[in-house]
Amino acid sequence: MRPYTILNFAMTVDGKIASYTGESSISSELDKRRVHELRASVDAVVVGSNTVLVDDPRLDVRYVEGRDPLKVVVDGSLKIPLNSRLVTLYPGKLIVGCTQKADAGKVRELESRGVRLVRCGVGEHVDLPFFFEKLYELGIRRVLVEGGGELNWHLLVNGLINEVQLTVAPFIVGGKDAITPVEGKGFPYIKDGFKLRLTEVKQIGEEVILHYSVTGR
Numbered sequence: 001m002r003p004y005t006i007l008n009f010a011m012t013v014d015g016k017i018a019s020y021t022g023e024s025s026i027s028s029e030l031d032k033r034r035v036h037e038l039r040a041s042v043d044a045v046v047v048g049s050n051t052v053l054v055d056d057p058r059l060d061v062r063y064v065e066g067r068d069p070l071k072v073v074v075d076g077s078l079k080i081p082l083n084s085r086l087v088t089l090y091p092g093k094l095i096v097g098c099t100q101k102a103d104a105g106k107v108r109e110l111e112s113r114g115v116r117l118v119r120c121g122v123g124e125h126v127d128l129p130f131f132f133e134k135l136y137e138l139g140i141r142r143v144l145v146e147g148g149g150e151l152n153w154h155l156l157v158n159g160l161i162n163e164v165q166l167t168v169a170p171f172i173v174g175g176k177d178a179i180t181p182v183e184g185k186g187f188p189y190i191k192d193g194f195k196l197r198l199t200e201v202k203q204i205g206e207e208v209i210l211h212y213s214v215t216g217r
């Protein structure tokens with residue numbers, strides 16, 4: 001069994017979730033409140049290792065009153081810095097999925113600070129279906145994924161995303177190396193891609209919020 005999983009991201013009108021430098025201050029204050037409300041409605045928020053390195057996020061609910069979710073990082077080789085906010089502020093709420101190849105010293109260091117490590121597979125990267133089954137076993141039923149683009153792709157191709165919520169923000173930044181919501185290898189033809197059903201359209205100020213359910217491929 002796996003948790004029900006919502007993918008959320010904010011993108012510019014030209015479909016980037018960060019500029020080519022990796023900077024990603026895209027959402028307005030109003031949209032941040034919406035995301036924090038969404039966080040308060042889930043058991044855990046999941047991000048990729050690169051997002052932790054670039055953004056050093058807190059993944060908390062400081063814009064709203066609500067339940068602070070567990071924080072989960074997909075981090076095959078344990079790149080997460082010991083001085084990252086997730087480790088220093090929320091070690092007891094942090095779950096890191098790594099592989100058997102992860103450095104034993106770093107595993108011990110993180111565990112000694114109260115971080116829960118889940119070893120998922122023997123390859124270079126986390127076995128995501130296995131990791132999500134483990135999250136379910138830990139009592140996590142509802143998950144919010146907050147990127148980045150590479151993790152989003154691998155979760156999608158493994159069939160682990162049920163719903164997509166996105167904010168289209170009134171910016172255009174360009175850049176062929178700027179990250180898009182879903183990176184990875186991609187599909188050769190549009191007909192091969194995921195099929196979505198539009199379930200909600202909302203406007204908050206100058207931003208448009210779209211909700212889709214993922215209906216298959």
Ligand SMILES: NC(=O)c1ccc[n+]([C@@H]2O[C@H](COP(=O)([O-])OP(=O)(O)OC[C@H]3O[C@@H](n4cnc5c(N)ncnc54)[C@H](OP(=O)(O)O)[C@@H]3O)[C@@H](O)[C@H]2O)c1
Pocket residue numbers: 008009010011016017018021022023024026047048049050051052054055074075076077078124125126127128146147148149150151152154179183
């Ligand atoms: N605007 C937004 O809503 C938003 C949200 C989040 C992030 N961002 C931006 O996105 C950028 C980071 O995105 P990113 O795409 O570079 O990185 P990312 O998705 O944060 O990190 C890459 C992730 O993909 C995983 N991965 C790679 N290959 C895999 C495989 N074969 N199987 C399973 N997992 C695999 C990596 O795991 P390993 O650790 O094992 O390599 C890692 O967790 C930053 O600039 C950030 O600011 C924007």
